[in-house]
Amino acid sequence: MSAGDKVLVVGPSWVGDMVMAQSLYRSLAVRRPGVEIHVLAPTWSLPIVGRMPEVARAIELDVGHGELGLAKRRALGLRLRGGRYNQAIVLPRSLKAALVPFLARIPVRTGLRGEWRFVLINDTRELDPDRLDSTVLRYVALGSAETNRRPRVLPPKLATDPDNQRALADRLGIASERPVVALLPGAEYGPAKRWPIENYGELAERLARAGAAVWVIGSVREKPLGERVRELAPDPNVHDLCGASTLVDAIDLLAAAAVAVSNDSGLMHVAAAVGAHVVAIYGSTSPDFTPPLTDAKTICYENLACSPCFERHCPLEHLNCLRGITVDVVFEAAMNALAAGVGGERGSGQSRVAVDG
Structure with missing residues (x-):
């Protein structure tokens, strides 16, 4: 590619999907040496993009989930007209996601066919669900001109900040010689993805008794979950960190964990991308479609007829897909991972990215 190779990627809305999108950025960097990658991202996922060394610039799209935000998209598209991009890659399949590259007059606008956007996307790719049977494969395929092969996936690898990690341990009072197991009981999508909180509480108590330091990590909205785990597991080695740190801090906290037990959530993908062994619990979703992108994983999935x-929300109102996964099974998986000392390769070094507000 020429020295002026410059790509704008319209990133997905969910944190986990944005983590998986790093596989596309890594692939572009390999396929097109010297490419300059800019990522259009919602406000809440900017900290994730800022830890991706392949991304030269993160551009904020200040619209909420599901919001059309036509005036904001138009203003941003006009602002980016001088960016001299030669391609845009639009990861979401919605019409609104394709508006900014069209308004920015980017000559090649690549995306999957979807939602009546024939004019907005002029390099339309057909979705082959057999070849592209997972979210990450669909992302990576949009960065390749080869439309008949199953693309190779380079797993996400977020950069971490050891100085921030140490500062967090001091500020939160969680420094310990014990191996760390992170519990991630939230899932923004809905309760059909959340293993019962009582199970997380019992698991926390058993892990602490077995010699682990247990960190319950989540957002401010998940603070009630962290408090409930602490009620059920009052051991001093169980720490409720929900709401006590930012998303970028969660990256560094998870990088210190040997094991992360998680629902299918954004933080599950963060944990995989910073080297923790992930014990992933699936309910209404599929480990085939959105797996943790690491070899260091244990999948807990009932594979029921209704799954x-x-x-x-569970349409049958029983949540058997989650309730059938016992604490014994998850505890054994976490202890086996600790005993084996397994985990992915840690991210390292800080990624310096220009972030536009």
């Missing part, structure tokens, strides 16, 4: 339904 995966991909619903936010």
Whole structure:
């Protein structure tokens, strides 16, 4: 590619999907040496993009989940007209996601066919669900001109900040010689992805008794989950960190964990991308479609006849897909991972990215 090779990627809305999108950025960097990658990202996922060394610039799209935000998209598209991009890659399949590259007059606008955007996307790719049977494969395929092969996936690898990690341990009072197991009981999508919080509480108590330091990590909205785990597991080695740190801090905290036990959530993908062994619990979703992108993983999935339904709430009102996964099974998986000392390759070094507000 020429020295002026410059790509704008319209990133996905969910944190986990944005982590998986790093596989596309890594692939572009390999396929097109010297490419300059800019990523258009919602406000809440900017900290994730800022830890991706392949991304030269993160551009904020200040619209909410599901919001059309036409005036904001138009203003941003006009602002980017002088960016001299030669291609845009639009990861979401919605019409609104394709508006900014069209308004920015980027000559090649690549995306999957979807939602009546024939004019907005002029390099339309057909979705082959057999060849591209997972989210990450669909992302990576959009960065390749080869439309008949199953693309190779380079797993996400977020950069971490050891100085921030040490500062967090001091500020939160969680420094310990014990191996760390992170519990990630939230899932923004809905309760059909959340293993019962009582199970997380019992698991936390058993892990602490077995010699682990247990960190419950989540957002401010997940603070009630962290508090409930602490109620059920009052051991001093169980720490409720929900709401006590930012998303970028969560990256560094998870990089210190040997094991992360998680629902299918954004933080699950973060944990995989910073080297923790992930014990992943699946309910309404599928480990085939959105797996943790690491070899260091243990999948807990019942594979019931009604699964995966991909619903936010269990349509049968029993949640058997989650309730059937016992604490014994998850505890054994976490202890086996600790005993084996397994984990992915740690991210290292800080990624310096220009972030536009």
